[in-house]
Amino acid sequence: MSVGKSIRILRIGHRYVRDYRTLTHLCLVSRALGAEAVYLEEIDDGLLEGIREVNESWGDGFQVLKVPSWKSAVSEAKKEGRTVIHLTMYGLPVQDKVEELRRSSRLLVAVGGPKVPAEAYQLADYNIAVTSQPHSEIAALAIVLHELQSGEELKKEFGPAKLKIVPSEKGKKVEKLA
Secondary structure, eight states: OOSSSEEEEEEESOOTTTTHHHHHHHHHHHHHTTOSEEEESSOOHHHHHHHHHHHHHHOOOOEEEEOSOHHHHHHHHHHTTOEEEEEEEEEEEHHHHHHHHHTOSEEEEEEEOSOOOHHHHHHOSEEEESOSSOOOHHHHHHHHHHHHTTTGGGGOOOOSOSEEEOOOSSSOOEEEOO
8 A cells, every 4th residue: 555665553552532533633644644554452433434434435455453452563563574663752863764764665653642651662673753842643653654655655546436636726626536
């Protein structure tokens, strides 16, 4: 699904009831910017239905997958040869490591919630920061996905789809494909 890379996202420390909209946005940003899947420990039927509708209307290929634990997802990713990147404002600046990270074609990007276990920092291959100031984990994910793919994800074609946005200087234009 991603342009030249296999990128998957892992959400660590999600509190479903409190973070429903955050999780939806995390999935949408992941999908739009080239990730193949998001791994979650808890999945609500409403989230699955929403992603199914987005895939059906705007192009298929993105998945939301349940994992027994974030640690098992990291362990499995390492067995698959994925580079594990943990996004944290306490990590090394993305701009200092992006060239090195781009060499990996198979990645798992771990995005934390409010309280990430210390073990996540130890298990990650890289602890990466977008900025050392408080910010949104969704914004950090978007920036890192963009940097990892050198902007190529913005050219990605989704399909098959029922709808496609037609770029327009003014107004909204949507083409019905099916």
